Amino acid sequence: MTHSALSQLKNLTTIVADSSDLTAIEKFRPLDATTNPSLITAAASQPENKTLIEDAYNQAKQEGFSSDALIERTIDILTVKFGVEILKLIDGRVSTEVDASLSYDTAATIAKAKELLALYKQYGVAQERILIKIASTWDGIQAAKALEAEGIHCNLTLLFGLHQAKACADAKVTLISPFVGRILDWYKKAENVTAYPIEKDPGVLSVKAIFDYYKSHGIKTEVMGASFRSPEQVLALAGCDLLTVAPNLLDQLEQSQQTVTAQLVATNATTHSVEEISHAEFKQQLEQDLMAFQLLQSGIDGFIKAREQLSVLLRQSFGIDAQLKP
Incomplete structure (x- = not known):
């Protein structure tokens, strides 16, 4: 019997759905799911989610919020409500992102992470089923370090370089999400090329380097490849701890019958001695890595913009002045 590429991949790697599309999550039934402001905004635009939006708005209003604070609270409640609905369809965890404007x-x-967890608690969701998603700035990583010390698990996103991964390991975060596709996009533009052979794909190579560093140093933080542009990129990281994949790529993998083999293999730790990276070293290495520096900031800016778009959508839906706050 021939098995799909997706079913073979699931034997090597934990597959996570990168989506807030409840229909897609129900179809693929991944173990975990991840969301971000762009995905939440897209989901909020779908007519079938109108009730969720109205419920979130009414709850924020009943809590006594008004004006801009009412919209901001509605967005947080809506974000958690999508997480609750996703958790009804999966057995594992959902990643819920902190407002990107707080990344520094x-x-x-x-404080925002704890607000989101308090909302989940209201809806009867256990803390261990939530990963708080935070951008991999120095300040974000330090927030994750404090949260992890309290038993709150974090997913550090917008990660583009080994210096970020090292700082996350120092912080003992639960999981990191190094991006693949955005790194590829940056290099294609910077080097004016249309494609790379998969064995030279800079996004794939970046995740492999981080995975190898973690495993060779006995670091327990899990690596979850993210931001894929093609099924080939996904399969090139078969064997990674986790991979979060958009529904359109999951569908392509389900239709494919190609043989899938492990491309990343965890080796036994050769050393446990890891020198902690200081704030100054982190800053210097980030500034020297133009790709990581630019993509981290543009990623934060993109998530802030998505939240602003959702704010406008909500204001229009409820007849509130659509003018964004200054």
Whole structure:
């Protein structure tokens, strides 16, 4: 009997759905799921989610919020409500992202993470089923370090370089999401090429380097490849701890009958001595890595923009002045 590429891949790697599309999640039944502001905004635009939006708005109103605070609270409640609905369809965890505008504010990130967890608790969801998703800035990583020390599990996203991965390991975060497709896009533009052979794909190579570093140093933080552009990129990381994949690529993998073999293999740790990376070293290495520096900031800006778009959508839906707050 021939098995699909997706079913073979699931024997090597934990597959996570990168989507807020409840229909797609129900179809593929991944173990875990990830969301981000762009996905939440897209899902909120779908007519079938109108009730979720109205419920979130009414709850925020009943809590006494008004004006801009009402919309911001509605977005947080809606984000959690999507997470709750996703958790009804999967057995594992959902990643829920902290407002990206807080990416350079450690204390505010910690406070927002706890607000989101308090909402999940209201809906009867256990804390261990939530991964708090935070951008991999220095400040975000320090917030994750404090949260992890309290038993709150974190997923560090917008990760583009080994220096970020090292800082996340120092912080003992549960999981990191190194991006593949965005790195490929950056190099294609920077080097003016249309494609790379998969064995030279800079996004794939970046994740492999991080995976190998973690495993060779006995680091327990899990590696979840993210941001894929093709099924080939996904399969090139078969054997990674986890891979979060968009529904359109999951569908292509399900239709494919090609043989899938492990491309990443965890080796026994050769050393446990890892020198911690200081704030100054992190800053220097980030600034020297133009790709990581640009993609981290543009990723944060993109998520902020998506949240602003959702704010406009909600204001229009409920007849509130659509003018964004200054």
